Amino acid sequence: MKIYILVWLSLVILTGIAVSAAGMDWGGWSLGVALGIAFLKSGLILNYFMHLKDERGLRLFRWMVPGILAILILFIGLTFFDVAFR
Amino acid sequence: MAGFYEDERRLRGILGWIFSTDHKRIGLLYLFAILFFYAIGVLLGFLMRLELMAPGPTIMRPQTYNAIFTLHGVIMIFLFVIPGIPSIFGNFFLPIQIGARDVAFPRINLLSWWIYMTGAFLAILSLFTGGGPVDTGWTFYVPYSLRTSVNVPLAVFAVFILGFSSILTGINFVTTTHQLRAPGMTWFRLPLFVWAVYATAWIQVLVTPVIGITLLLTLMERLVGVGIFDPAKGGDPLLYQHLFWIYSHPAVYIMILPAMGVISEIIPVFARRTIFGYKAMAFSILAIAVVGSFVWGHHMFVSGQSDLASIIFSLLTFLVAVPSGVKVFNWVSTLYKGSIEVAPPLLFALTFIFLFSIGGLTGLFQGALATDVHLHDTYWVVGHFHYVIFGGTGFALFGALHYWFPKMFGRMYHKKIPYFAWALLFVGFNTLYFPMLILGWKGMPRRYYDYLPQFHSLQWISTIGSWILIAGLILLFANLIYSLFRGEKAEGNPWGGATLEWQIPSPPPRENFAEIPRIERGPYEFRK
Amino acid sequence: MMETHKNDIGSTFGMWLFLLSEILLFGGLFILYSVYRYNHSQIFHLAADALNRPVGALNTLILLTSSLTMALSIFFLKNRRPERSLFFLFLTIFLGLFFLFNKYFEWASKVHHGVYPNAPGLLERERGEVLFYGLYYSMTGLHGFHVLVGIGLLSVMFVFILRGKIDHERILPLKNTGLYWHLVDIIWIFLFPLFYLIT
Amino acid sequence: MIRGTTGLSNEIVENVFLYIAAISVSILVLITFLMIYFTIRYRRKRNPQPEDIRGNLWLEILWTVIPTLLVLSMFYYGWTGFRSLKKIPEGAFKVKVAARQWSWLFEYENGVKTEELMVPVGKPIHLLLTSQDVIHSFYIPAFRVKQDAVPGMVTPLWFKAKEVGTYDVLCAEYCGRQHAYMLTRVKVLSEEEFKQWYEGKGKELQIEKSRGLPRGPQLLQEKGCLVCHSLDGTPRIGPTLKDLSGNTVIVLTDGKERKVQADDAYLKKSLIEPNADIVKGFPPIMPSQEGLSTEEEINELVRHMKELK
Numbered sequence A: 001m002k003i004y005i006l007v008w009l010s011l012v013i014l015t016g017i018a019v020s021a022a023g024m025d026w027g028g029w030s031l032g033v034a035l036g037i038a039f040l041k042s043g044l045i046l047n048y049f050m051h052l053k054d055e056r057g058l059r060l061f062r063w064m065v066p067g068i069l070a071i072l073i074l075f076i077g078l079t080f081f082d083v084a085f086r
Numbered sequence B: 001m002a003g004f005y006e007d008e009r010r011l012r013g014i015l016g017w018i019f020s021t022d023h024k025r026i027g028l029l030y031l032f033a034i035l036f037f038y039a040i041g042v043l044l045g046f047l048m049r050l051e052l053m054a055p056g057p058t059i060m061r062p063q064t065y066n067a068i069f070t071l072h073g074v075i076m077i078f079l080f081v082i083p084g085i086p087s088i089f090g091n092f093f094l095p096i097q098i099g100a101r102d103v104a105f106p107r108i109n110l111l112s113w114w115i116y117m118t119g120a121f122l123a124i125l126s127l128f129t130g131g132g133p134v135d136t137g138w139t140f141y142v143p144y145s146l147r148t149s150v151n152v153p154l155a156v157f158a159v160f161i162l163g164f165s166s167i168l169t170g171i172n173f174v175t176t177t178h179q180l181r182a183p184g185m186t187w188f189r190l191p192l193f194v195w196a197v198y199a200t201a202w203i204q205v206l207v208t209p210v211i212g213i214t215l216l217l218t219l220m221e222r223l224v225g226v227g228i229f230d231p232a233k234g235g236d237p238l239l240y241q242h243l244f245w246i247y248s249h250p251a252v253y254i255m256i257l258p259a260m261g262v263i264s265e266i267i268p269v270f271a272r273r274t275i276f277g278y279k280a281m282a283f284s285i286l287a288i289a290v291v292g293s294f295v296w297g298h299h300m301f302v303s304g305q306s307d308l309a310s311i312i313f314s315l316l317t318f319l320v321a322v323p324s325g326v327k328v329f330n331w332v333s334t335l336y337k338g339s340i341e342v343a344p345p346l347l348f349a350l351t352f353i354f355l356f357s358i359g360g361l362t363g364l365f366q367g368a369l370a371t372d373v374h375l376h377d378t379y380w381v382v383g384h385f386h387y388v389i390f391g392g393t394g395f396a397l398f399g400a401l402h403y404w405f406p407k408m409f410g411r412m413y414h415k416k417i418p419y420f421a422w423a424l425l426f427v428g429f430n431t432l433y434f435p436m437l438i439l440g441w442k443g444m445p446r447r448y449y450d451y452l453p454q455f456h457s458l459q460w461i462s463t464i465g466s467w468i469l470i471a472g473l474i475l476l477f478a479n480l481i482y483s484l485f486r487g488e489k490a491e492g493n494p495w496g497g498a499t500l501e502w503q504i505p506s507p508p509p510r511e512n513f514a515e516i517p518r519i520e521r522g523p524y525e526f527r528k
Numbered sequence C: 001m002m003e004t005h006k007n008d009i010g011s012t013f014g015m016w017l018f019l020l021s022e023i024l025l026f027g028g029l030f031i032l033y034s035v036y037r038y039n040h041s042q043i044f045h046l047a048a049d050a051l052n053r054p055v056g057a058l059n060t061l062i063l064l065t066s067s068l069t070m071a072l073s074i075f076f077l078k079n080r081r082p083e084r085s086l087f088f089l090f091l092t093i094f095l096g097l098f099f100l101f102n103k104y105f106e107w108a109s110k111v112h113h114g115v116y117p118n119a120p121g122l123l124e125r126e127r128g129e130v131l132f133y134g135l136y137y138s139m140t141g142l143h144g145f146h147v148l149v150g151i152g153l154l155s156v157m158f159v160f161i162l163r164g165k166i167d168h169e170r171i172l173p174l175k176n177t178g179l180y181w182h183l184v185d186i187i188w189i190f191l192f193p194l195f196y197l198i199t
Numbered sequence D: 001m002i003r004g005t006t007g008l009s010n011e012i013v014e015n016v017f018l019y020i021a022a023i024s025v026s027i028l029v030l031i032t033f034l035m036i037y038f039t040i041r042y043r044r045k046r047n048p049q050p051e052d053i054r055g056n057l058w059l060e061i062l063w064t065v066i067p068t069l070l071v072l073s074m075f076y077y078g079w080t081g082f083r084s085l086k087k088i089p090e091g092a093f094k095v096k097v098a099a100r101q102w103s104w105l106f107e108y109e110n111g112v113k114t115e116e117l118m119v120p121v122g123k124p125i126h127l128l129l130t131s132q133d134v135i136h137s138f139y140i141p142a143f144r145v146k147q148d149a150v151p152g153m154v155t156p157l158w159f160k161a162k163e164v165g166t167y168d169v170l171c172a173e174y175c176g177r178q179h180a181y182m183l184t185r186v187k188v189l190s191e192e193e194f195k196q197w198y199e200g201k202g203k204e205l206q207i208e209k210s211r212g213l214p215r216g217p218q219l220l221q222e223k224g225c226l227v228c229h230s231l232d233g234t235p236r237i238g239p240t241l242k243d244l245s246g247n248t249v250i251v252l253t254d255g256k257e258r259k260v261q262a263d264d265a266y267l268k269k270s271l272i273e274p275n276a277d278i279v280k281g282f283p284p285i286m287p288s289q290e291g292l293s294t295e296e297e298i299n300e301l302v303r304h305m306k307e308l309k
C-alpha cells in the first residue's frame, strides 16, 4: 500500500514538472520533454497500478506494451514517409 | 456420449442454439448466417454481370449499379470473407484441435455472434432508411462519402459494429490458443490451421480498431462536421485512405491466412504424409501477418501520396510475396512421394493453390510501381482480388466444408457430385474472371456502370462465365444440403486424419473430450 | 460449468488484449494528430494557448488520484476489507464524475465562445485551428466516453461487492475493471500534454 | 478508343509488365505442372505406401532466397520505371486540369479553357490536376498514365504522345452517379496544327476578354452545367434549363413540397445553395457554385438562363 502512495506522489510530481516545463521555452525539445514525462508516468502506472511487472503467467505480458508501441510508431512513421515528403 | 446436437440444457429448440455458448453451435450459427449473406452477395454479383453484359443500360440505372457494387463489396468483405473461415471453422475446430473443451470466453463468443448479427441487421436497415442504399464503394472514400446524399452514417456504423465482433472473436482465439492447449500440445505440435487462425486473431485484435476509429470519424464528419477528413475544412482526404488501408490491407490477410490453414490441413491428410517443412509453414504465417501489416500504401500509388512512400510500400509489398511463395512450394512438396487420393477436399485444395497463385502473382503487377500506375482502379484489380478472395478463400471454404462436413454434421455427402460441381466452378470461375485481367490491362476502369464498345466482347464472355459458375455453386450446395438430411451416417474418421478432431466421434459430443487428451506427437503423424 | 474453463491468467490476458485494441483505437487518432500537428505546428501552438491549462492540469490530478483509489480499492478487497474497498471505489467513481464535470464545463465554455465543430466562426479561422479543435473534440470526446463507460463499470462493481458477488476470492472482475480504468488514465496522460502543454 | 501503343510511358510500363509476366508465368507453369504430376504419379493406387519426408533445409532456403531475389528485381524495375514516369522534363508544356462531377476542364497557360485536351505531338506535357469536389482520377489508358485529382491538392502528371491521334480519357476513381460517363479525349495534333489552334484560340480569348466577361453559353459549358442540364427540354441528371425562368417549379424545401416562381432570386439561389430547394424528382447532387464562380459570372449565368427558350 505504501508503494501505491509513493507511485501516486511521483505521478503528481511528474505532472507538476511537466506543467512547469511547458511554461519554459525549450524550443524544439518541449514536446520531447512533455512526451518523455508522459511515458514515464504511464510506465509507473503500468508497472505498479496495473501490475504488469509481476504478471508471470505469460511471457507475452512483457512484450505486449512495447510491441503495441512499436506498431503504432511504425504506423506513424510510414504515414510520415507520405506526409513529410509530399 | 451423445453428439452436441442432442444436448439440451436450459433452453430447447431454436433458443438452445441462439443462446448457446457451445463453440460448435456458435460455429454453426455463423455458418448459416454467413452463407445466407454470401448468397445475397453472390446474387448481387450476378446482377452486376447482367448489367455489364452489354454496353449501355441493360437491367438497371447507374445509381442502382453503384449501390449494388457497394453492397456486394460490403457484404462480401465484412459479412462473408472476413468472418468466414475463422468464425465458422475456427470456432468449431480450434478448441478441438488443441484439445480444449471450449474457447476461453464462451459467453463473449456468443456475444460476438450477436454483435455480428446486429451489424448485419443495421447494414440491411441502411438500405431502406435515410437517403437509401450507400453508393460509395466498400472503401467509403472521403470526400465522396461525406457529400453523397445516401445513408452513409448508418452503413458506416454497421461496419463499425461488425468490427467489434471481429475484435472480440480475435481476443477469444488468441487467449484460447495461449491458455487452453492440452498437456503436451506444444507450439510446434499445433495443427497449422490453429497457427493460421491464431495469427489472424492477432491481426483482428490489433488493426480492426484502426478502421473502427476511421469509420467513427467519418460518422462524426457526417453528423457534426468535425473537419478532420473534409478537404473543404482543411482536412486531408489522403489520411482517410491511410487509416482505411492500415486496416483493410491486413484484412486481406485475415481473409487468406485461415484459408491457407485449411489447405495445410487437407493436403497432408489426403497425401498420407506429414507436411513438408512444418516450421517454415508456421513461421511464414507469422511473417505474412507481420510484414503484411505494413504494406497498406500500395493501394495509394496514384492517390497523390509522396513518391518516397510509394517506393517504400512497394518494396514491403514484394517482401510479402516471399512467405506466400514458401507456403505454395511447401504444399506442392507435400504431394511428393505421398499416397494421394483426390477426394473432393483435396481437389478444392489443389484448385486453391492454382487460383491463389494466379491471384497472388497478379498482385505483383500491382505491387510494382510502374505497372500499378496503369492498372490501379481497373478491372485488373477486380480480377486480382476475385482470384485471391474467391479463388483463394472461397475455394478453401468449399474445401473446408467438404473436409469437415462429416465431422460437423455426422453425415457424409454424395461423393461423386462434388467433382461435377468442381468442373463447373473451375470453368465458370476462369471464364468469369480471367477476361477481367485482360480488360484491366486494356484500360477498363472499375466501378463503371457502362463502358466503351471495345470492351464488349470480354465483358460478355465474363457474364457467360458467371452463369456457369452459378450452375456449379447450386450443384455444390444442393448436394451438401441434401446430404445434411439424407446423407449416410459418417464415421468418426472417414479421411484417416491425424489431428484431434478426428479422434472423437462425429458429430463431436458437447464437451468434445471425455478426458482431455495428452499429446505426444505432431499433428500430421500418420504412421503410428 | 463453462466458467471452470476460464482461469485467472486467461481472463487477465483477454483483458489486456482488449486494452491493446483500445490503444490502437486511440492510435488512429494519434496518427492523425501527429500529421496535422506536423503540418500546422505553429497554429497548434497558438490554439493550445486558448485551452484552459489549469483545468487540464486539475483533471490530470483527478485522474491520477482516481487511479490510486482504484488500486487501493483492489488492494483492500484482496485483503478482505470490503468496506474499505467500497469506500475507495466510491471515491474513484466520484473522481471520475468530477473529471467529467470539469470536462463538461470546459467544453461548454468553448462552445459558448463559438468554438465547436462546424461552428461558422471557427470555419473562418485558419485551417490548422479547425483541425486542432476537430482533434480536440474527437480525442477528448472519445476519452470522455471511455470515462463514462468506466464509471458505469465501476458502479456495477460497487453493487457486486455490496451484494457479495465479488470478494477476495472472486476479485477478477474488479481487477479487470481496474485495468480498464488505469488505461483510461494513461490515455489522458498523453492527451494532456498534447493539447494543453504545447504552447 | 485505345489505339495500340503510343507514348513514352507506354514502353516503360510494358517492359515492366512483360518482365513480371515472364517470371510469373514460368513459376505458375512450374507449380501447376509439379502439382498435377505428383498427384498422378503418387496416386494411392500406384503408390500405396507414402514416404514421410519432413522437410529439407536447403530447399527451404532455396525457395526463400531465389524468390526474394526475383521480387527484388521486380521491385527495382517497377521503381526505375516509376522514376521516369514521375520525373517531369524541364520546359514541359503546362496545362491545368480541374476535375469535377462529372467533367474535365483544361486551362492552358494563355488562359484558354477547353473540355477536351489538345496537345502537340512529341512534346512533354505537364498536367497539374486538382478537383473541385470529390476525388477523381485522370486516366489515359493508351498512354498508361493515371493520377488522382484530389480536392485541396495539386497533383502532377506528365506524358509524351508519340503519334498524332485521338485518345480516350477516363475517370478512374469512383466519384458518384455519372462516374462511368466522366469521359473526354486527348487530341494529339501535329506541331503546326497545334500552334495554329493554340494561337488562334488565344486571340479569340483576347477579343472575348476585351468585350468583358465570358458570355453565358460559354460559361454553361465551362462550368460543367451541361453535363447535367440539357438546353432542349429533356431532363438529364438535373432538370432542363429550357423555358425555366418565369415558370413555376415544384421543389422540396426541407422535405416539404412547395411551389416557387423561377425568378432571378430563385435561379441565383439554385446556383449558390442548390440543396436548399430541390426540384421534385431529382437527387440533391448539384454542386454549389460558391467559391467556384465569381459574382459576375453567376449574374451572367442567371441572365443567360432567362434567355433559354
Ligand code: HEA
Binding pocket: B139, B252, B253, B255, B256, B298, B299, B317, B318, B320, B321, B322, B324, B325, B326, B328, B356, B357, B358, B359, B360, B361, B363, B364, B366, B367, B368, B372, B375, B376, B377, B381, B384, B385, B388, B389, B392, B393, D023, D027, D028, D031, D067, D068, D070, D071
Ligand atoms: C484474400 C485477399 C487478398 C490477398 C491474399 C492479396 C494478396 C496480395 N495483393 Fe491484393 N488486393 C485484395 C485482396 C487480396 N490481395 C483486394 C480486395 C484488393 C482491392 C481493394 C480495393 O481497392 O477494392 C487488392 C488490391 C491490391 C493492390 C492495389 C491495387 C490497386 O488498387 O492499384 C495491390 C498492390 O500492390 C495488391 C497486391 C497484393 C500482393 C502483392 C499480394 C500478395 O500477398 C500475394 C502473394 C502471393 C503470391 C505472389 C503467389 C504465390 C507465390 C508463388 C507462386 C511463389 C513464387 C512467386 C514469386 C515469389 C515471384 N493487392
Ligand code: HEA
Binding pocket: B035, B038, B039, B041, B042, B043, B045, B046, B048, B049, B052, B069, B070, B072, B073, B074, B076, B077, B080, B081, B136, B137, B138, B139, B382, B386, B389, B390, B394, B432, B445, B446, B447, B448, B449, B466, B467, B469, B470, B471, B473, B474, B477
Ligand atoms: C468474397 C468476396 C467476393 C466474392 C465471392 C465475389 C463474387 C463475385 N463478384 Fe465481386 N467484388 C468483391 C468481392 C467479391 N465478389 C469486392 C470487394 C468488390 C469491390 C466492390 C467495390 O468496388 O467497392 C467486387 C466487385 C465486383 C465487380 C466489379 C464492379 C465494378 O467495379 O464495377 C464485379 C463485376 O462483375 C463483381 C462480380 C462478381 C461476381 C460475378 C461474383 C460471383 O462469384 C458470383 C457468381 C455466383 C453466382 C452468380 C451464383 C448465384 C448462386 C446463387 C444465388 C445460389 C447460391 C446458394 C447458396 C449459397 C445456398 N464483383
Ligand code: CUA
Binding pocket: D100, D101, D102, D135, D136, D137, D171, D172, D173, D174, D175, D176, D179, D180, D182
Ligand atoms: Cu470522376 Cu470518377
Ligand SMILES: [Cu+2]
Binding pocket: B248, B249, B252, B295, B296, B298, B299
Ligand atoms: Cu493491399
